[in-house]
Amino acid sequence: MVTPKTIPQYRRLYEILRKHILDGVYKEGDLLPSENELCQLFGVTRPTVRQALSSMSNDGYIRKHQGKGSIVHHLPREIGILSVSGTTSAVGDRKLITKIIVKPKLMNWPHDFMFPLSELEQESGCIYMERVRFLEEIPIFYDISFIANINLPRITARQFENRSLFQILRDYYHIEIKGGDQRIKAIPATAKISRFLHLKKDQPVLHLERKMETNNPGLFLYSSIFCNTEKYSIFGRF
Amino acid sequence: MVTPKTIPQYRRLYEILRKHILDGVYKEGDLLPSENELCQLFGVTRPTVRQALSSMSNDGYIRKHQGKGSIVHHLPREIGILSVSGTTSAVGDRKLITKIIVKPKLMNWPHDFMFPLSELEQESGCIYMERVRFLEEIPIFYDISFIANINLPRITARQFENRSLFQILRDYYHIEIKGGDQRIKAIPATAKISRFLHLKKDQPVLHLERKMETNNPGLFLYSSIFCNTEKYSIFGRF
């Protein structure tokens, strides 16, 4: 583990307000304290408060109205995988159970990889893994992940069972996911997908192809995710 | 038409830089002028420049790197319907041809509407329309739209053929789309959907249910969109 760096004040304020909303201290429709009140409460200045509230708004926790204030927005019941929302994943990790299908292993990149790769990535080879994630006993995500093998010593030996990949990367390698791009398609389930997601063959499946950026420029995390959206929807903001 | 209000300086700068990137003045991988250079070039201060660059980064046009600068990001070839990106839609309207299936008409809201409605919305009834949008002769989107009938005089008489719904709302009613929430699913095409999108029945189709917010608080635009993602993917950021 590693000593975390000092957290910026606006980040700290963001996390506090976010937690208060998730814990129900502020409920949907409630008015947050005004910017000036938050300044006093937390001993910071207005631009700092505004920076925190801006993130809150971008991530869908509040709506801002000039002249009125910041109003708490409804919490989506759906699976919020589309919005990484800063530092934590949007699904409560409590309910989400992960099962490893293929343990992390070092290999070459596929020939027809879904995203273009840099030379460094190409040379380094990739760490590959497959997982299925369950929500309330139902398999929802079949997730194939790739990372370039750059400065990730002993990663194939780590315990992935009860910890998200993001957490491993953060705790052992200082790597934070900052955001990324994704392509979305609806495809018919292949035999393999239908087996893992308990679906019939050719049933519609949501396919996400994601390239995630990290605080380490040049290091990206790639994911091909197949989602069973029969019961749960994917939720996002735009 | 209406006289536009004065545009904020950071907004103006955003639009200029965005246009330069789209026009190829700055190409993928290029370094934008530094924040201080932009200050001088446009006669504004750094917080203003940073506000513009922050939006550029959020909308995926650039990546910022501390110590290095702002780097122009690749432009997605896919259909960017997932990111409304401020004031304009992300697909060049040039290539996107709209065909009206059901002309705008006033009616009652469906009983089992996809989003909860306020009392005011419920009472006002809704304006309903159906459209199919083509990209290079191929039908890609089958779009069912709903708006509450609040302060939209004569809207059912407007010419929608060559203009997007967003444009009509902006030009005649001062209404701007600010963002919104969406649910995403993969579903089998119904008979109706397959007819409009030239697909076989039960082929996978992407289904988006969107609630868009406007600058008029209390007025929302709802859309149920079915996408043919066989050839094109939907593109988004997170």
Next chain:
DNA sequence: TTAATTAACTTGTATTTACAAGTAAATAAT
């Protein structure tokens, strides 16, 4: 030549100040 240091950049965080613009409630005028 090579390696370490320094200097000159870059963006990130934060304060302070000021006024504009939208909202809502209290107040005054009809």
Next chain:
DNA sequence: ATTATTTACTTGTAAATACAAGTTAATTAA
């Protein structure tokens, strides 16, 4: 009582300033 107006809030925009922290290239020392 009703309608305008004022007032006191709210967030939005913008400037000027300072220092922290990351990157890169030039300089210096070995």
